[in-house]
Amino acid sequence: MTSAKRTRESQARTEELKYTLHQLFRNPLVVFGLVLSVFFIVVSIYVTKIMQPTEFANPLGFQPLSIGSLSVDPSIFLNILIYGGLAYLLQRLYDNKWVTIGFLAVVFLILYVPVPRQLWVVNPDGPSNIDFSQKLCWSNGLINWGTPPSACPPGSNYLLGSDDFGRDLFQMILIAIPLDLSIALEIVLIATAFGVFLGAVAAYSGGKVDEILLRITDIFFAFPGLILALVLAAILGRNITTLTIAVLIVWWPTYVRLIRGQILAEKSKNYVEALRSLGLSSRRILFFHVIPNSIYPVLVQSTLDIGGVILTFSALMFLGFSPSPVLPELGNLASSGATYFFLAPWLIFFPGATIVVISLAFNLIGDGIRDVLDPRLRR
Amino acid sequence: MRTIEYVIRRLILMVFVLFGVSLVVFYLTHGVPSAWDPVTAFINPKMSAAQIQAIRVQHGFNQPLYIQYFYWLRDALQGNWGHTGNEALGQPVTYIFSLRFPYTVELAVAATILTVGIGIPLGIVSALKNNKLPDHVSRIVALTGYSTPAYWFGFVLQLVFFYYFAIWGLPNLPSHGALAQTLDGAVPRTTGIPILDGLLGGNLAYAWDAFLHVILPAFTLAFISLGYLARIVRASMLEVLRQDYIILARSKGLRERVVIYRHALRNALIPAATLTGLFLAGLLGGAIITEFIFAWPGVGQLSLVAVFAGDANFVAYYTLVIALIIIVANLVVDVLYVFLDPRIKY
Numbered sequence: 101m102t103s104a105k106r107t108r109e110s111q112a113r114t115e116e117l118k119y120t121l122h123q124l125f126r127n128p129l130v131v132f133g134l135v136l137s138v139f140f141i142v143v144s145i146y147v148t149k150i151m152q153p154t155e156f157a158n159p160l161g162f163q164p165l166s167i168g169s170l171s172v173d174p175s176i177f178l179n180i181l182i183y184g185g186l187a188y189l190l191q192r193l194y195d196n197k198w199v200t201i202g203f204l205a206v207v208f209l210i211l212y213v214p215v216p217r218q219l220w221v222v223n224p225d226g227p228s229n230i231d232f233s234q235k236l237c238w239s240n241g242l243i244n245w246g247t248p249p250s251a252c253p254p255g256s257n258y259l260l261g262s263d264d265f266g267r268d269l270f271q272m273i274l275i276a277i278p279l280d281l282s283i284a285l286e287i288v289l290i291a292t293a294f295g296v297f298l299g300a301v302a303a304y305s306g307g308k309v310d311e312i313l314l315r316i317t318d319i320f321f322a323f324p325g326l327i328l329a330l331v332l333a334a335i336l337g338r339n340i341t342t343l344t345i346a347v348l349i350v351w352w353p354t355y356v357r358l359i360r361g362q363i364l365a366e367k368s369k370n371y372v373e374a375l376r377s378l379g380l381s382s383r384r385i386l387f388f389h390v391i392p393n394s395i396y397p398v399l400v401q402s403t404l405d406i407g408g409v410i411l412t413f414s415a416l417m418f419l420g421f422s423p424s425p426v427l428p429e430l431g432n433l434a435s436s437g438a439t440y441f442f443l444a445p446w447l448i449f450f451p452g453a454t455i456v457v458i459s460l461a462f463n464l465i466g467d468g469i470r471d472v473l474d475p476r477l478r479r
Numbered sequence: 480m481r482t483i484e485y486v487i488r489r490l491i492l493m494v495f496v497l498f499g500v501s502l503v504v505f506y507l508t509h510g511v512p513s514a515w516d517p518v519t520a521f522i523n524p525k526m527s528a529a530q531i532q533a534i535r536v537q538h539g540f541n542q543p544l545y546i547q548y549f550y551w552l553r554d555a556l557q558g559n560w561g562h563t564g565n566e567a568l569g570q571p572v573t574y575i576f577s578l579r580f581p582y583t584v585e586l587a588v589a590a591t592i593l594t595v596g597i598g599i600p601l602g603i604v605s606a607l608k609n610n611k612l613p614d615h616v617s618r619i620v621a622l623t624g625y626s627t628p629a630y631w632f633g634f635v636l637q638l639v640f641f642y643y644f645a646i647w648g649l650p651n652l653p654s655h656g657a658l659a660q661t662l663d664g665a666v667p668r669t670t671g672i673p674i675l676d677g678l679l680g681g682n683l684a685y686a687w688d689a690f691l692h693v694i695l696p697a698f699t700l701a702f703i704s705l706g707y708l709a710r711i712v713r714a715s716m717l718e719v720l721r722q723d724y725i726i727l728a729r730s731k732g733l734r735e736r737v738v739i740y741r742h743a744l745r746n747a748l749i750p751a752a753t754l755t756g757l758f759l760a761g762l763l764g765g766a767i768i769t770e771f772i773f774a775w776p777g778v779g780q781l782s783l784v785a786v787f788a789g790d791a792n793f794v795a796y797y798t799l800v801i802a803l804i805i806i807v808a809n810l811v812v813d814v815l816y817v818f819l820d821p822r823i824k825y
Contacts, residue, residue: 129615315492319499321809322802324764327782334786335511407626415768418630419783434631438772445638452631459626463497467622467710474714 113392114192121193122208123472133464140458145210150220178285183207222274261446263436269446273454275428281458283340284409287348294357294403296391302356303363304386314360317353325350326412333416339423349411349435351405358401362394396473405467407459414455482817485487489810500802501555502664505548508791508798515791521562553797561792562786572796576778581671582657583777586770587762589693590700595755598705599748604711606747607739609717617713621706631773633699640695653692655774662688696773700766704758711754748821753812764801 124130142347183204191200301314320328329350336342366372367390375385414431422432430451437447506516508515521534535541539550554560560572598621605617637654644651658673666680674693677686719725720743728738765779774780778797785793 127610129618137780153780157758275690315496315499318492318496318806319503320497322500322805323798324761324801324805326767327764328799330767330783330786331507331798333509333791335515411626411628415628415630418628419768419771420787431628434628438630438634441634442638445634448631448634449638452628452634455631456623456627463622467618 110192118193120469120472124468127468127471129464130468133461133468136457136461137465140277140281140461142210143274144281146215147222147274148278149211150215150222178282178289179211182212222271223268232335260450261444263433263447269433269434269450272428272433273430273451276433276451277454277458279340279428280410280414280430280455283344283413284406287344287351287413288402288405289411291348291351291405292355292398295352296359296395296398298352299356299359300363300386300391303360303367310360313356317356320350320353322391323350329412329416330419330421333421338421343413343416343421346416347409350412351409354401354405355398357392359391359398362397365391366390366394396469400466400470400473403462403469406462407466410455410459440450482814486810486814489813493806493810496806497803500806501552502548503801504795504798504802505551506544508795509551510544511512511546513552515789515794521723551795560796563790564792572793574782575793576796576800578671579776579778579781582673582775583763583765583770583779584688585657585672585674585693586696586700586766586775586777587759589697590704590762591755591759593697593701594705594708595751597701598708599712599751601705602709602751603716603739603744603747606716606720607712614713617709621709624702624704624706627703629699629703629766629768630772632702633696633769634697636699637772651696653688654695657689657692657776658685659688659692696766696769696775699769699772699799700762708751708754708758712747712751715750716743719743719747746820749816752819753816756812756815757805760805763804766799 187200187204190203191197194200198386259268260273263269263272267459299451300314302310329346331341332346334347336346363386372385372390375389376382410430414429414434416427417427417431418435418438420435422429422435425432425436433451434448434455437444437449518531518535518538518540521538526534539547543549558573563570563572563575589814601617601621605614605621608614640652641654642651662685665685666676666682669676669679673689674686677683677689720739725738725743728742729735733742765777765782767783768778769775770777770780771783782794782797785797
């Protein structure tokens with residue numbers, strides 16, 4: 101009986117999802133955001149594929165997650181998680197194995213088939229081939245540096261100009277995109293998982309545990325995020341892993357609060373009572389019924405937070421917590437632009453604009469989902 | 480009165496949270512000696528190692544951490560927060576903070592006024608033209624706002640309104656600081672807030688210059704945060720517009736303007752009011768990036784300097800004051816809610 105009931109419930113959920121997606125894709129801005137974010141993800145995959153693992157050119161500068169002696173390569177782990185999840189979703193939605201297989205084939209093609217050298221847009225050796233003779237060859241209306249303004253401003257030899265190390269800014273931005281995106285995804289995923297777990301514990305155990313967890317989140321909410329991240333970054337040191345941890349520490353309490361509120365609201369509904377009277381264990385009710393029904397607002401928040409995390413992380417880099425001035429990271433690129441601001445405005449303009457577009461893409465999606473899911477506005 | 484009970488309960492909780500905050504702040508600023516050595520505030524480069532050690536012992540910096548915490552807490556509760564380690568060496572951090580705080584207040588208030596002035600109309604238009612072109616435009620403005628890094632937007636504004644306006648020969652806006660240097664000290668310091676000082680001192684040129692200086696940073700902050708406000712106003716306006724009393728008002732034959740601005744807007748603005756309060760509180764803590772970009776002499780910029788200089792005393796004081804501001808603001812906003820919306824009871 102339980103299994104029959106579960107299929108019915110999962111069917112209902114699929115129907116609901118179909119309806120939600122239908123509503124979602126009616127919004128042109130969401131479609132625009134989706135196209136943009138898929139574009140950035142594909143760019144990231146492309147860059148990661150052709151870059152050599154050297155000091156400058158390993159844009160994913162962070163090490164695989166290691167827990168003690170166990171080490172998990174985050175990219176493979178994340179790939180299986182993300183694309184497997186999407187494939188499962190497609191199967192549920194269309195109930196057609198060819199759609200799913202086609203999707204997986206395209207993903208495999210993008211992820212694992214090498215790009216022929218002729219098609220490379222990024223020069224993987226570029227970042228380490230710094231041409232210092234081209235450094236500071238800018239001149240402008242107010243200040244003339246007396247050097248020929250040949251190569252540097254955008255549009256001449258370089259599409260977006262060259263940076264203060266004489267590197268092609270366009271290539272540096274392309275290299276920086278996967279770093280920022282993967283860090284943001286990593287932070288949001290871990291913070292969401294952690295927050296959902298603790299929030300569920302708080303909501304379900306109630307009493308003292310709930311109170312203590314809530315007070316801990318209160319303590320974190322009392323600090324503006326950036327200040328706490330700054331202080332943590334100053335203490336933990338300047339490398340990508342510690343900066344990631346600093347942002348992570350700032351980020352998780354939001355999700356605890358969010359999922360806790362959702363679960364408490366969900367718990368008082370009649371169907372939970374019904375399930376309990378059927379004799380289901382409270383853990384089963386929590387994990388298979390209550391959490392799946394209350395997870396959507398958290399997913400919306402996570403989508404919206406990808407943009408926020410990129411902003412915070414790149415702000416830390418911009419303010420000077422970068423491990424190395426040559427690191428291709430969008431905030432770091434913008435930071436070197438700040439030094440030569442009126443001389444070479446493109447140095448800060450293009451990396452910053454890239455951050456705006458990436459973050460806008462995820463915000464458009466998240467905002468669209470929130471609109472569609474808002475129970476007050478639904479139907 | 481249940482509201483009073485609620486407030487008392489919140490106040491008691493507030494003490495616990497503040498205690499927790501102080502533990503976190505103390506651990507962050509004093510617990511990791513490699514990052515922030517509290518002794519730096521007391522030494523100068525000429526001292527020998529033995530002298531430094533003596534100071535360390537004298538101030539108890541060699542004691543276990545939890546004992547140091549209670550020393551620190553005792554001193555802090557008596558108003559002795561230590562001295563700064565870098566700027567104006569030897570000044571109490573409270574004095575330095577009070578010198579800089581008025582600038583932050585000026586910027587925060589200006590930014591809040593701009594945010595409310597732009598964000599709320601944007602949200603209303605968005606709700607009234609739901610899913611039509613104005614809604615999409617306002618959605619893009621709002622979302623672009625909170626997708627934009629403050630440092631980038633600040634620089635773009637400087638580039639256009641300071642640099643290019645100068646090149647084109649237009650009257651340009653100042654890009655740095657809170658006041659032109661030539662006007663420094665032109666009026667006596669009364670509140671510390673330049674615009675107010677100028678008005679109180681009867682020096683209109685001073686006030687006008689201060690006003691020009693605040694435009695760009697305030698607009699940077701407003702652009703970034705008006706998105707949240709606009710989205711909240713839109714959502715609550717849409718919700719209110721569906722309620723029965725609005726249908727009743729319409730069926731009475733009231734004009735649409737009256738229905739929207741008299742009946743709907745009042746209820747729809749309640750969440751916006753609370754959000755504005757929290758937003759102002761957050762800004763009073765200093766908009767670090769914006770203050771940094773515009774060389775605004777507020778506490779946010781100072782805190783950034785302190786973090787990089789390893790000035791543990793200032794960072795500790797600063798973070799605790801901000802935490803206090805935010806906690807109190809949250810309480811005030813929650814209590815205000817009861818007065819704004821009689822349907823809510825605690």
